[in-house]
Amino acid sequence: MTDEPLLRVSALSKFYGSRVGCENVTFGLWPGEVLAVVGESGSGKTTLLNCLSTRLLPSSGAASYRMRDGQFRELYRMSEAERRFLMRTDWGFVHQNPADGLRMTVSAGANVGERLMAVGDRHYGKIRATAVDWLSRVEIDEDRIDDEPRAFSGGMRQRLQIARNLVTGPRLVFMDEPTGGLDVSVQARLLDLLRGLVTDLGLAAVVVTHDLAVARLLSQRMMVMKDGRVVESGLTDRVLDDPRAPYTQLLVSSILQV
Amino acid sequence: MATPVVVSDVAKSFTMHLRDGIKLPVVAGVSFSIRSGECAVLGGPSGAGKSSILKMLYGNYAVDAGQIIVQHEDGLIDLATASPRTVLAVRRLTIGYVSQFLRTVPRVSALDVVAEPLVERGADREVARNKARALLAQLNLPEKLWMLPPATFSGGEQQRVNIARGFITEHPILLLDEPTASLDARNRDVVIALIAAKKATGVALLGIFHDHDVREAVADRVIDVTAFAAGKIAA
Numbered sequence: 021m022t023d024e025p026l027l028r029v030s031a032l033s034k035f036y037g038s039r040v041g042c043e044n045v046t047f048g049l050w051p052g053e054v055l056a057v058v059g060e061s062g063s064g065k066t067t068l069l070n071c072l073s074t075r076l077l078p079s080s081g082a083a084s085y086r087m088r089d090g091q092f093r094e095l096y097r098m099s100e101a102e103r104r105f106l107m108r109t110d111w112g113f114v115h116q117n118p119a120d121g122l123r124m125t126v127s128a129g130a131n132v133g134e135r136l137m138a139v140g141d142r143h144y145g146k147i148r149a150t151a152v153d154w155l156s157r158v159e160i161d162e163d164r165i166d167d168e169p170r171a172f173s174g175g176m177r178q179r180l181q182i183a184r185n186l187v188t189g190p191r192l193v194f195m196d197e198p199t200g201g202l203d204v205s206v207q208a209r210l211l212d213l214l215r216g217l218v219t220d221l222g223l224a225a226v227v228v229t230h231d232l233a234v235a236r237l238l239s240q241r242m243m244v245m246k247d248g249r250v251v252e253s254g255l256t257d258r259v260l261d262d263p264r265a266p267y268t269q270l271l272v273s274s275i276l277q278v
Numbered sequence: 279m280a281t282p283v284v285v286s287d288v289a290k291s292f293t294m295h296l297r298d299g300i301k302l303p304v305v306a307g308v309s310f311s312i313r314s315g316e317c318a319v320l321g322g323p324s325g326a327g328k329s330s331i332l333k334m335l336y337g338n339y340a341v342d343a344g345q346i347i348v349q350h351e352d353g354l355i356d357l358a359t360a361s362p363r364t365v366l367a368v369r370r371l372t373i374g375y376v377s378q379f380l381r382t383v384p385r386v387s388a389l390d391v392v393a394e395p396l397v398e399r400g401a402d403r404e405v406a407r408n409k410a411r412a413l414l415a416q417l418n419l420p421e422k423l424w425m426l427p428p429a430t431f432s433g434g435e436q437q438r439v440n441i442a443r444g445f446i447t448e449h450p451i452l453l454l455d456e457p458t459a460s461l462d463a464r465n466r467d468v469v470i471a472l473i474a475a476k477k478a479t480g481v482a483l484l485g486i487f488h489d490h491d492v493r494e495a496v497a498d499r500v501i502d503v504t505a506f507a508a509g510k511i512a513a
């Protein structure tokens with residue numbers, strides 16, 4: 021564990037006209053740490069995640085990221101090209117809907133291989149071998165490598181999206197409701213897989229979820245959002261077992277058991 | 279003798295916002311310390327606040343007031359005010375905890391549930407699994423269960439997995455919340471022996487034991503939690 025965070029976020033706000041997206045969000049994320057962002061629909065989770073991943077520019081506030089050379093860079097002062105490079109190499113983004121993160125009309129192997137080529141890999145045999153390896157790590161049989169994701173089930177598509185994101189060895193991954201659209205039994209398998217990968221690779225991640233059980237399983241820390249603001253934050257088990265804010269108590273009491 | 283835990287004037291209450299914000303005082307003025315190599319026991323009737331005290335020591339419950347000073351690596355830290363990252367580091371290296379009930383994780387085998395805290399401390403996975411096997415065997419968990427996720431185990435089987443998980447590391451401080459509650463006499467004796475072995479290596483233990491015989495066998499001293507009862511009138 022390093023003493024310096026990977027990501028430093030301060031007083032981040034995003035307004036859509038007069039409507040609040042997220043407001044005054046401040047936190048740090050350290051290497052290997054998984055932060056869950058929970059709250060009901062419309063609380064600003066996706067807005068925050070999109071601002072952090074620079075897919076959206078905030079209205080005010082700052083975020084800086086520690087690059088591989090150890091230097092912090094202000095995310096919102098980078099050029100578009102620099103941000104895109106970071107997105108391709110050092111970061112991953114797992115969308116709730118796999119179709120948003122995959123290319124549905126190219127093969128599974130190409131979906132994974134493409135990301136490698138984007139970081140400069142040119143050796144076909146090596147790319148294919150790495151793709152096969154990653155497909156197996158997400159429990160997709162090698163004989164599906166030439167199939168298009170269109171032919172895959174929802175759970176398989178999501179696993180493919182995860183492989184596509186992790187193949188380049190990112191240090192930070194953003195996930196928006198990664199188990200959102202899946203059946204419960206499929207969710208459990210995906211969660212277990214994600215948990216194993218995050219631990220083995222020592223990834224830092226920001227995981228948006230409305231599901232407190234997902235937060236409990238994947239994250240060490242969590243932030244609870246309501247109406248765009250963070251109403252409570254802390255160690256995940258502390259927030260869930262001893263919720264302090266009225267809204268967190270309501271959330272925790274609304275579920276059967278986590 | 280070293281005193282790795284010093285608790286001073288700790289208070290805990292719960293504010294129930296969904297019930298008109300009523301305040302439930304649990305404990306106040308909690309003060310005690312634990313020395314290396316001893317097993318102190320929290321005594322008092324159900325609802326007195328014993329588990330709440332253990333949970334505050336593990337950073338699982340927030341602390342309203344007071345200090346919980348713990349010797350961590352080469353320094354002292356106050357768990358009552360420590361950052362989440364510090365609490366996580368304390369859990370990895372300094373304080374182990376056997377909760378009252380095992381929290382199961384889908385698809386992870388009993389063996390890996392037990393080995394995990396060692397792996398988190400940087401141990402080789404196979405070395406950790408071997409130690410896990412030895413502990414599960416000592417606690418008489420049938421070998422045919424080791425590769426299965428504990429979700430479907432009986433209460434006593436889950437508890438033995440939980441105990442093995444808590445005892446596998448060499449944390450200098452160990453918290454035990456009724457670890458023997460659903461065990462038969464043979465396995466209670468195993469736990470008594472495990473606790474004695476921890477004491478012998480200088481671990482500071484704090485436990486809750488309802489079973490009279492177990493308490494007699496392990497307790498060096500009983501801390502009466504009713505002495506810390508918070509006023510029953512809502513503040």
Ligand SMILES: Nc1ncnc2c1ncn2[C@@H]1O[C@H](COP(=O)(O)OP(=O)(O)O)[C@@H](O)[C@H]1O
Pocket residue numbers: 036039040041042059060061062063064065066067068
């Ligand atoms: N593109 C947009 N234009 C206008 N308002 C938006 C837009 N995106 C989100 N919002 C509003 O911002 C708030 C937060 O939305 P969102 O970040 O999507 O929340 P969540 O992901 O927690 O459901 C909501 O009130 C939502 O209606």
Ligand SMILES: Nc1ncnc2c1ncn2[C@@H]1O[C@H](COP(=O)(O)OP(=O)(O)O)[C@@H](O)[C@H]1O
Pocket residue numbers: 261262292302304322323324325326327328329330331
């Ligand atoms: N998370 C919680 N939220 C609200 N009340 C709680 C919580 N945990 C414990 N309590 C209450 O605190 C009191 C002490 O409980 P506990 O510490 O479990 O006692 P013991 O372990 O001595 O039986 C009880 O009245 C219990 O209902």
Ligand SMILES: [Mg+2]
Pocket residue numbers: 065066067
């Ligand atoms: Mg959303």
Ligand SMILES: [Mg+2]
Pocket residue numbers: 328329330486
């Ligand atoms: Mg109790």
